[in-house]
Amino acid sequence: MGAANSRTEPISQRSGKYLSNSQVFPLDQGIQRLAIDPSGAIGSLYDATKDQLLSGLPLYISRRLISLRNEVNPVVVTSGRLKARDLLEMIGIDKELYLSMYLNLTKSKGASLLQNYPFTNNEYTRYFFFHQKTKHSYLAANQFVENAKDNPNILSANMDATHVITEIQYGIHVVVFLQLAPDNVTALDELLERIQAQLVRNTFSVKTNEKPLYEQFTDVKVFSNIPEIVNLTKLQDICQKIHQIRTNVYQYPPMKYTLRPIRTLCPWFSTEKGVFVPLSKGLINETELYFYELSTIRKELHMSLPSAKEQSILTYFKQAYEDLQQRQMKINQSYPTKMNRLRATLLAIRCGTIKQNQMQDSLVDHEAKALLRDCRNIIEQRENLVEKVQLVNELKQRNIEYWNVKELALSESENLDLIEEELMRKRPGKRIFCFDDDLKREYLGEWNKHLDNLFNGEKTSNLVFADFSFCSIQPSKLKIISLNETIGPRKSLWEDSSGKSSARKRFRLDPTNVSTNKHVNILLLGEVGVGKSTFVNALINYLKFESFEKACADKPVTAIPVSFPLAVGDQFEEHVVELGGVDANEDHRNPGQSVTRQCKSYVIPISAQLNIRLIDTPGMGDARGLNQDDLMMQHILSCINNYQYINAICIVLKPNESRLNVIYRSYFTQLMSFFGEKIRNNIVFCFTHTRATFFAPGGTAPLLKRMLHSNGMKNIVLKKSNTFCFDNEAFRYLIARENGLQFDVYQKEEYLRSWETSVKETSHLLQYICKDLKPCERQSWQSIENAQWQINKLIRPTLEAIRNNIRNVLLVDKAQSKTFIRLHPSAVQRNVHLCLHCPSVPVLCQDFWVVPDDPHVVLDQCSRCQCSAAQHLKVNYVLKYETTTDKRIQSISDMKTNVSLLQQWTIGLVDFFRYLSRIPKENDPLLANLNRIMEEEKSIISQKQQQQTTPNLFLYEELKTFRKEYEKFWALSTSARKPMNLTDVYKLIKNLSKDGVISEQLDAIKQTQQLYMQEREILVS
Structure with a gap:
């Protein structure tokens, strides 16, 4: 945002129409700032560490040394969907200034106030932007130093000064936020385009047939460096005022200051003062992005729910909502202290008392990141409660009973089977649909199918929806229970239906290129629902069976129990297929439970000298709580710390994501923080479900590259050699066949191609890890x-x-x-x-x-x-x-x-x-x-x-x-x-x-x- 405004190239290069090289100050030290305070003049003193224009007298400068030029610059007028960060850049709020404003080192005024405005941003939100530069005043450098020696008293009264204003760009910038009437979006967008064209031509008029359209712009809010405009609330009045002001260039206030270090102009100024150290590129990018995200999320956090929605939540989920409010109150109470700490650190860096190259941690440390995660989590949970209320209301309309299982007077048992039995006894004649938020989110397609079947099937009055979302123990799958069902004894992990252990062959992989370590330790990381558990099972089967035919002739290996719905046949009949028994300890879809959300490793013997150890981890990015994510990440790191080395960290993703979960940024940050820089060479990327993207990363790849680049993680490279694409539908096909389901010839051919491609990719992955990657030894994990x-x-x-x-x-x-x-x-x-x-x-x-x-x-x-x-x-x-x-x-x-x-x-x-x-x-x-x-x-x-x-x-x-x-x-x-x-x-x-x-x-x-x-x-x- 606004990188152009902190450039340090010569002024002559930026405005070469009228400055010669002899008129320019030394160039690698100048900065530009948006004129938040319009009272600045040539010679005014400025404290860049706080981005404050000092209130004392400016340096005395002879008027003959100041040049003034009127310019004819093209008008910039744009409109469209709102992207707040782009607008900040347009009006000239660069990243250093943004940090100063956010941390209250300087007070926002005029157009800069938009960075604090809690606007609604939806499909009907638009912005309108007008920008024009006019006159320009500047100071010749060669004579200024001589005259500056007459100003010691002024400087001694302003010992905090770091810079002097040496150029002023005058002009207008206006930013308008507005909402369109939802039923007339196209006509209003076209009207904005016509207004834009008129102002570019320096005309403005409102046609009679357009007047009703202007009334359909609502929630109009103006930000500008022109005080007469900011209180207007009608778009036509704003445009009319802009048109009037343009005819009088003397009304134009300062829009941008160019500042030079005070010691380059007054070398006799105290060397202990006048110090300003800008943040390095990597640090400023990371810090600005953090504060922008925090600002955005806090604005959303402080937006009140409509009273009707809030009342509905309190009716059904009072305790959960009050818990969220209590958490928000704690965040609000601790927020000033945390900002004071960050403010003090930023000032210390800018003043040079903290050296950036000696900092052991980023300015945005773990505590600051935890604040952002907590804010985001509260919003996600609040939105979840709103959706849950909608579900409850829909169920009521269909005469379907809803149970919040946590609020039922049940026993304190941690045994899911016993809880389900209690539910069935509570309503003996009912069919009870058991679910939780994680299952709903992870299997959204299956959830929608269940709803269609339930709503369009038998009498809905016979149904009860049992919601386990707020319980400490939850079902492992979406299912319907009734007194007619019985819960059978659990089988051991490797027993088949007959109770006998299944015989399996040893897997083959050429170990000649592997180091002397007997185990190859591969850590798997990914968000909830990405398919890590299926990936583990599929990988084991790709290693075990030499061909698809042999896999079909034998029984598939399920190291982790599997269960998923599948529609087959001409009528798309739905079947729930499962294999491997039920084990609550292996259910990674229940966040917040220490007995079920644990790291687990699967050792696959390749030869007498080599084993592949896949370390499966809990899914992250759980909507129920970032605190839980933090606990899980701490658990993962604790688990890793038990190994002497890590060969590879596989980041598991889906292709064609529209946006990346912020949890991936947290992954990379915490991994680098824990292992140190060397671990970057051991990170690989595994994409699942890639058959639809022709076994390529799809749209996720550019998002991932952008995230790594924007967060100062350029050393972590996404490239062809460390990227592997799988499709695990062939494994699901094997499980479905084991459950007796039939498929046509075309489907079998598709699964065959999927299997062959994934097997080859598995071989490439393991050969890359074993041959090309050097194990990251624990003694090198210094951070x-x-x-x-x-x-x-x-x-x-x-x-x-x-x-x-x-x-x-x-x-x-x-x-x-x-x-x-x-x-x-x-x-x-x-x-x-x-x-x-x-x-x-x-x-x-x-x-x-x-x-x-x-x-x-x-x-x-x-x-x-x-x-x-x-x-x-x-x-x-x-x-x-x-x-x-x-x-x-x-x-x-x-x-x-x-x-x-x-x-x-x-x-x-x-x-x-x-x-x-x-x-x-x-x-x-x-x-x-x-x-x-x-x-x-x-x-x-x-x-x-x-x-x-x-x-x-x-x-x-x-x-x-x-x-x-x-x-x-x-x-x-x-x-x-x-x-x-x-x-x-x-x-x-x-x-x-x-x-x-x-x-x-x-x-x-x-x-x-x-x-x-x-x-x-x-x-x-």
Whole structure:
């Protein structure tokens, strides 16, 4: 947006009609700005760091040095569908100025106010734009420097000045937003074209037969640098006023300023002042796009629903709507603080106190991106509620009952079968159609077919629509249940209908070009509904069967259970085909459930030396909540962190998307943030459903390239060698045949061609990954986010090591004990938590009271107590305590040195949290854990006050002193010490990890992770 307005080429090149080279200032430092404040004159002082025209006197400049030329420039008049970003560019709001306006560094006036206007933008919205440049004043450079020395007093009164106005372009710009009457769109668009032609010819008149048409322009809003125009509300009055003003060039206000750095004109000006550092191209593009999207989405967020719609939502979905309102309130409350932080960072960059090439993170960091995602998510959920109300009303008109399953008085069971049985008993004579929003969205075609069949079939009064959208557990497919149906026993993943394991051949792939690693680890990422699970199943079958004929003669492999509706036969009869049994743990279509939305890997043996490991991940971009997307992305990264290397990251997409889900931008940003720059070479793109696009990426490819380019990710390249196109209809055909469905010869030939092409593409994909890509090793994953992961894992082990080392120092120092306390960490199964609310039970260990970890298993609720999930702390190992007389325990002096060293290293993490990760003190995870440990000691002292607690008192005081030192480090300014870089952080991590007590706890964490990975891995053999 507006890149032309920040160009730095010579003025003589931009307006060469009247300037010679000798009249031009040094050129690579000038900037142009829209004249938001029209009071500027040649010599006025300007603060470019805030984009503010300073209110003091301008520099004294002799009038004979200022040239004024009247110009004859063509009029620019356009109209059409509204694209707000294009309009900002048209009127001259460049990207730097846009950031200043959005962050309230400067106040919007005149035409620039349009960037804050919450306009409605739909198919009936139009804009009308008028622009004309007239006179132009400018300053000759060679004499200005001599005279500028007479102005020291003015400059000393304006020490914030960075630039001086040296050129002013006068003219008119007018932007009009308006709405067309929906029943007369063509005639009104034609009228706009006639108005456009008249103003270009410098005429304007309204014909008698056109007057009724002018009345059909509504919601007219004007933005202009001409004050007399902005309050007009009728298009004909606006056009008439423009025509009148054009006859008097002296009425034209400033439209654009050209600014030169003050030190190029006044070299004696303070070198400490006058500094302005523009953002780099990549940073400005990314930052401007972010704020534009945030501005657009917040305008939409603050638009109230029509009262009738809002009342309907409150009638049916009051709790869900109030939850959204509460979330919006929290966003509104935190928004000023977040903008203040971004504003301060932007100013620091522009003033040169933060060097862009030394920034470890973008100006738009994780917290800023989370804000945008949260705003977008609220809008999507609000729109979803509106659609849901429409469905409920339609059902009522057809005498169909609607149930919000969450609001029914059902048991708290997490078993879907039991919930369905309760629903059937609630209405014994009814047919209950079970669905949720994700199934509806993912299988929209099937959903519409279901509605047609249900609405046009039997009596609709016999139907109930059971909506699971707000429940913690949901159906795996669209289905109808009744008391006549029974739920059979579940089969194991690899059992066929007879209950016997299906025999399968080993897959063949030439491993000669593969590295010595036994596994090729391929991570699959994609949004909900893109077909990743089908892609995994299809890929396995492409590898297993050498030909389509052999695949048809054998039973297809379904590593992931499949179920989908299919219309076949001359009458297009619909059948639900499925294979592989039902397993709720494998259902990736239910967002927000930790038991079902988990990473899972499928290991495919190729040879004795080689296995392909496909790492399937939860689908992202769920409309139910960006918070859930964030949690899922954190889960994915946590899962990846268990592997020693990644061979490839496959981004799975559909061809011919009309727009790309913003989740893909989040994918690339977070992947680069976690793995570092090197991972870009291991990213490949896999397109599904490409038979309709002749096995090509279709329209998605240019959208993807544009997204990568606009977000400063040019190093991630979409090219032929890393792009692979599949069509998995042949696999679905195999599943349908297994269900007994018949197909004609033509269909079989189509599926044969699809199979052959996809098999070849599978071979190309694996050969490319194995031969052309170098595995991205974990030791190379150096980034701020990766360091944050490792530090988070170290926090509890480090603090427990410090606490126990202090215990042992006190045992020797105070009691001359030769018996010590030793930590005994143990691995745990997943979902183990510690309850922070239930009373602890201290036990005596040597002279200290300690609290052994008492594990609670928490899914949606705790299995042992009634405390909420928020009152539980998830842990990846548990601690017990034992005594030892091991002579290998260090001497007292060594123990004290070790405690001091651990504390010193731990305090060093403040720099990481504060200056690299940019976490505020109140969100410091280490400080939060330290406070928890101290509260535990405080609770022990309180509980055992009638007994001997002196050692625990000493321990508490030592921890208190440590916390004081830690917090003191937070208060130190950056200049008080050498700033920490990423290399220093990894050295600190390495030092902490080598400590013996910490290392034992890390081993327990590793065992926990291995248990989890084993549980979530299936060997396809």
